[in-house]
Amino acid sequence: xxxxxxKSVKKGFDFTLMVAGESGLGKSTLVNSLFLTDLxxxxxxxxxxxxxxxxxxxxxHAVDIEEKGVRLRLTIVDxxxxxxxxxxxxxxxxxxxxxxxxxxxxxxxxxxxNRKNIQDNRVHCCLYFISxxxxxxxxxxxxxMKALHQRVNIVPILAKADTLxxxxxxxxxxxxxxxxxxxxIKIYQFPDCDSDEDEDFKLQDQALKESIPFAVIGxxxxxxxxxxxxxxxxxxxxxxxxxxxxxxxxxxxxxMLVRTHMxxxxxxxxxxxxxxxxxQCIQSMTRLVVKERNRKDRSRN
Amino acid sequence: WECxxxxxxxxxxxxxxxxVQGSLQREGSSRLLLCxxxxxxxxxxxxxxxxxxxxxxxxxxxxEDGLGFCVATVGATEAAPSCVGDMxxxxxxxxxxxxxxxxxxxxxxxxxxxxxxSILEQMRRKAMxxxxxxxIMVVGQSGLGKSTLINTLFKSKISRKSVQPTSEERIPKTIxxxxITHDIEEKGVRMKLTVIDxxxxxxxxxxxxCWQPIMKFINDQYxxxxxxEVNINRxKRIPDTRVHCCLYFIPxxxxxxRPLDIEFMKRLSKxxNIVPVIAKADTLxxxxxxxxxxxxxxxxxxNGIDVYPQKEFDEDSEDRLxxxxxxxxxxxxxxxxxxEYQVNGKRILxxxxxxxxxxxxxxTHCEFAYLRDLLIRTHMQNIKDITSSxxxxxxxxxxxxxxxxxxxxxxxxxxxxxxxM
Numbered sequence: 001x002x003x004x005x006x007k008s009v010k011k012g013f014d015f016t017l018m019v020a021g022e023s024g025l026g027k028s029t030l031v032n033s034l035f036l037t038d039l040x041x042x043x044x045x046x047x048x049x050x051x052x053x054x055x056x057x058x059x060x061h062a063v064d065i066e067e068k069g070v071r072l073r074l075t076i077v078d079x080x081x082x083x084x085x086x087x088x089x090x091x092x093x094x095x096x097x098x099x100x101x102x103x104x105x106x107x108x109x110x111x112x113x114n115r116k117n118i119q120d121n122r123v124h125c126c127l128y129f130i131s132x133x134x135x136x137x138x139x140x141x142x143x144x145m146k147a148l149h150q151r152v153n154i155v156p157i158l159a160k161a162d163t164l165x166x167x168x169x170x171x172x173x174x175x176x177x178x179x180x181x182x183x184x185i186k187i188y189q190f191p192d193c194d195s196d197e198d199e200d201f202k203l204q205d206q207a208l209k210e211s212i213p214f215a216v217i218g219x220x221x222x223x224x225x226x227x228x229x230x231x232x233x234x235x236x237x238x239x240x241x242x243x244x245x246x247x248x249x250x251x252x253x254x255x256m257l258v259r260t261h262m263x264x265x266x267x268x269x270x271x272x273x274x275x276x277x278x279x280q281c282i283q284s285m286t287r288l289v290v291k292e293r294n295r296k297d298r299s300r301n
Numbered sequence: 302w303e304c305x306x307x308x309x310x311x312x313x314x315x316x317x318x319x320x321v322q323g324s325l326q327r328e329g330s331s332r333l334l335l336c337x338x339x340x341x342x343x344x345x346x347x348x349x350x351x352x353x354x355x356x357x358x359x360x361x362x363x364x365e366d367g368l369g370f371c372v373a374t375v376g377a378t379e380a381a382p383s384c385v386g387d388m389x390x391x392x393x394x395x396x397x398x399x400x401x402x403x404x405x406x407x408x409x410x411x412x413x414x415x416x417x418x419s420i421l422e423q424m425r426r427k428a429m430x431x432x433x434x435x436x437i438m439v440v441g442q443s444g445l446g447k448s449t450l451i452n453t454l455f456k457s458k459i460s461r462k463s464v465q466p467t468s469e470e471r472i473p474k475t476i477x478x479x480x481i482t483h484d485i486e487e488k489g490v491r492m493k494l495t496v497i498d499x500x501x502x503x504x505x506x507x508x509x510x511c512w513q514p515i516m517k518f519i520n521d522q523y524x525x526x527x528x529x530e531v532n533i534n535r536x537k538r539i540p541d542t543r544v545h546c547c548l549y550f551i552p553x554x555x556x557x558x559r560p561l562d563i564e565f566m567k568r569l570s571k572x573x574n575i576v577p578v579i580a581k582a583d584t585l586x587x588x589x590x591x592x593x594x595x596x597x598x599x600x601x602x603x604n605g606i607d608v609y610p611q612k613e614f615d616e617d618s619e620d621r622l623x624x625x626x627x628x629x630x631x632x633x634x635x636x637x638x639x640x641e642y643q644v645n646g647k648r649i650l651x652x653x654x655x656x657x658x659x660x661x662x663x664x665t666h667c668e669f670a671y672l673r674d675l676l677i678r679t680h681m682q683n684i685k686d687i688t689s690s691x692x693x694x695x696x697x698x699x700x701x702x703x704x705x706x707x708x709x710x711x712x713x714x715x716x717x718x719x720x721x722m
Contacts, residue, residue, distance in 0.1 A: 024554020086561050087507045133552050133581055134444040139472065140506050163553070163584035165654050233586055236665050238657020247655055 012064075012071035014120060015262055016102075018152065019076065020095060020144065021129025022083040025159035030127075030218035031076055033231065033242060034254055037063050038220070056081040056094045077123060083140050092144045099123050099151045103277040122274060125188070125257070125265045126152045129159040130213060136175040137183075145185045151273055153188035153265050155257075156180070161215035161248050162233060162240045169215050176213050187212070190256075191264055208256055214249040217242055432491035434541050435681060436522075438573070439496065440515065440565070441550025442503040443472055445580040450548075450637035451496050453650060453661060454673055455485060476501040476514045497544060503561055512565045519544050519573050523696040530697075545688045546609070546676065547573045550580040551632060555589045557596040566606045572692055574609040574684055576676070577601075582634035582667055583652065583659050590634050597632055608632075610680065614687055627675055633668040636661055 019027040032038055059078045064071060079095055082088075102121045109118045126148060130141055145154055156176065161169060180187060190209050197205075217240055223232045225239040233240045242250050257265075439447040482495045497518070502511055522543045529539040547569060551562055566575055577597070579585070585593060601608065608631060610624040638650045638661050650661040661669050676684070 022554075024552070024556045084559060086511075086564055087509045089507045091506075131444075131552070132584075133442065138504060143506060160584045162654070162656075163581050165652055235583070235586055235657065235659075237659045238654070240656050 012073055013262075014073040014075070015266070016075040016077060016121060016123050016125075017257075018079070018095075018099075018123045018126040019129065020079045020082055020126055021157075021159065022131060023080065025129040025131055026216075026218050027078070027127075027129055027159075029220065030157075030159075030216055030250075032220050033218040033250065034257065035063070035065060035074060036220075037065070055085075056091050058094060058098045075121070082144075088140055091140075092147045095144075096147055096151060099148070100277065103151075103274055104281070106274065107278055107281060122269055123152050124262075124269045126154050127157050128154050129157050130176060132158055132160050132163050132172070132215075136172065137179045142179070142183050142185070145180075145187070146183065149186040150276060153268055153273070154185075155188050155253075156213035157253070158213045158215040160217065162217045162235075164215070173211075173213060173215065188265070188268070190261065204255075208252060211249050211252050214253040214256075216250050216253055217248040218250070429490055431538075432493055433681075434493045434495070435685070436495040436497065436542060436545050437676075438499065438515075438519075438544045438547040439550065440499045440502055440547060441580060442552065443500060445550040445552060446637050447498065447548070447550055447580075449639060450578075450580075450635060450669075452639050453637040453669065454676065455483075455494060472504045473501040476511055478514060478518045495542070508561055511561075512568055515565075516568060516572065519547075519569075520696065523572075523693055524700070526693065527697055527700060541689075543688055543693060544573050546684050547575050549575050549577045551577055551597070553579050553582050553584050553593070553634070555585055555593050557593075558600040563600065563604050563606070566601070566608070567604055570606050570608060572696070574611075574687055574692070575606075576609050576672075577632035578672060579632050579634040581636065583636045585634065594632065594634070609684065609687070611687070614691060623679075627671075627680075630668060630671055633672040633675075635669045635672055636667040637669065 017031075019031060021027055057080050059080060060075055061078070062073065062075045064073050066072070077098070082091055082095065085091065099122075102123060106118065106120060106122055109115065128141070128145060130137065145156070148154060158164075158169070158172060158176070164172065190205060192205075217233065219231050219233050219240075219242045221231065221233070222229050223234045223239055224230075225232060225241055230239075230244070231242045233242075241247050245251050437451070439451060441447055477500050479498045479500065480495055481498070482493060485492045485494055499515055502508075502515070505511070526539060526541065526543055529536060549562070549566060549569075551558065566577065569575055579590070579593065579597075582590065607613070610627055612624075612628070615621040615624055636652065636659055638652050638659075640651065640653075641648050642651045642653055642658055643649075644651065644658055644660060649663075652659040652661075660666050664670050
């Protein structure tokens with residue numbers, strides 16, 4: 001056990017996280033808050049004029065994080081331009097195509113001769129940001145999630161939750177959960193606890209499941225609150241503390257993403273989403289081959 | 302001539318700006334005209350205000366500059382039939398109880414007094430009787446707090462939400478235009494308020510041309526008014542359904558305007574007064590708010606969008622001064638609420654979160670109070686004037702130039718053009 005452990009630690013872990021949603025929902029801030037990085041330092045926000053011309057892009061930022069001797073190679077896949085245009089028809093397509101491309105790349109690598117250093121660029125998790133300004137899911141949210149739920153683990157996020165009072169948060173969460181079920185969207189399911197896990201873990205797990213979508217607030221600025229220095233947002237009417245579980249679900253999300261479920265997200269990607277893709281690929285290839293063969297047979301006869 | 306001793310009691314919160322002109326006239330037995338002092342927001346020169354006294358009650362009125370004011374009760378005795386108290390500009394402290402001393406030696410001034418200033422009171426009385434009309438349209442994606450803001454502005458449940466018993470917020474397939482009219486009364490002044498809602502705007506995946514039904518609605522109201530105007534037998538008072546003001550709700554993203562915002566405001570600012578507001582601004586820190594506003598203002602400028610109060614319609618330097626102050630603040634970062642909370646012993650409208658209570662009318666929290674003052678307390682008449690004298694006139698000129706088969710002025714019938722407006 002220790003030998004395997006040591007080998008993985010030496011190699012380091014990798015994780016690819018996608019963030020998707022309209023611009024202005026705090027995606028970059030949240031990513032920076034989650035991983036205590038400054039990935040978007042040199043980002044230039046487009047003005048409205050430029051955004052009129054913009055199409056959906058896929059950008060990648062990679063960062064190496066090390067903590068207590070464990071190295072993590074984190075790749076953040078961003079989708080600037082998504083949902084920002086006047087006409088957003090099929091704006092999810094570039095995103096779906098990107099995910100498929102990574103699968104295809106892996107599929108080819110896996111079938112290749114030299115498999116020693118396969119790079120795994122498959123997207124392990126997609127944080128989808130839902131606007132707190134709507135009345136639940138918007139048509140675009142539904143369309144995006146339905147197009148992607150078979151390709152990637154979707155974890156829905158209720159963004160900028162500091163604009164909501166506690167009853168509003170509950171109401172929106174309930175509404176979103178209900179709509180997710182109604183529209184048949186298959187978001188990432190937390191695996192059920194084994195019966196031999198301790199009570200604390202079980203309770204934590206239960207709480208996690210009931211918190212979807214995670215109502216988050218992000219911040220990388222440190223403010224002074226109640227005599228302590230905390231990461232938060234300073235308003236004239238009070239201070240929002242990002243890491244205060246009473247204020248938002250940031251801690252829950254971070255725990256889930258990094259501390260408890262990172263491996264499971266990768267496993268599900270590997271075992272379910274990728275396998276689906278692979279099976280479909282092989283099927284369509286077989287169909288092509290059969291078609292070719294039939295055509296040849298026909299032309300021969 | 303004997304002048305009246307006027308005991309003036311100021312209600313709380315009102316400051317005397319000066320006795321600009323005093324004139325007391327007795328009409329009938331229970332009315333007294335008194336022009337005394339006003340509370341002014343921006344004083345730029347002497348202004349007049351008029352008010353009435355009805356049996357010891359406080360009256361509010363409108364000065365000729367459109368700014369609201371208040372008249373104190375007059376504890377007057379049955380005395381001189383008409384007395385011109387020539388009270389010059391003097392500043393007094395609040396709580397003034399003693400009136401200026403009567404100036405008996407000023408009797409000769411009466412000969413020069415005709416009384417044309419009383420026209421203001423006549424206009425005021427007529428307006429009070431007729432009531433005011435105000436049509437406000439709200440545009441923005443669903444969930445931006447439009448209904449709540451309207452309810453907060455007019456302190457009553459008058460939005461579409463309160464009329465529909467179901468709280469199901471469904472997004473309509475196409476954009477609907479829903480008009481709801483309410484009669485509001487405050488201190489004897491009646492207002493017929495029409496709120497025009499536009500559910501479905503900006504909510505779909507493809508929002509191309511979603512501004513068209515709205516443009517059409519606005520132009521239809523102008524058309525309706527125009528038709529009434531050119532009628533041979535015109536109504537005494539043409540019902541005014543023209544949209545006076547369009548509140549455009551921008552989501553508080555903190556980045557800049559979205560393409561949809563630009564497209565909408567570019568087109569609509571040409572036909573209606575647009576007042577952009579940053580909705581649900583409680584997600585922006587003060588720094589972010591300032592930065593966001595700067596971006597928005599830059600975006601508006603670079604796209605040639607002129608929102609209310611439009612620079613080109615400032616009539617004089619006084620207007621410009623007042624309007625510049627508002628232009629610096631636009632778009633207003635607002636937060637709306639119809640819940641009341643107890644804060645520091647007072648009941649206030651607000652939103653209660655785990656980290657504090659946002660007070661809607663507290664100007665250090667959000668700019669709702671400024672929006673309310675602009676729309677209702679200071680610029681309502683101006684908004685209506687610009688709608689009727691500029692936007693409507695522009696529409697009228699366009700229509701008359703194209704020729705219309707329904708113009709009943711003896712003009713020969715022509716085929717109406719149906720242009721892209």
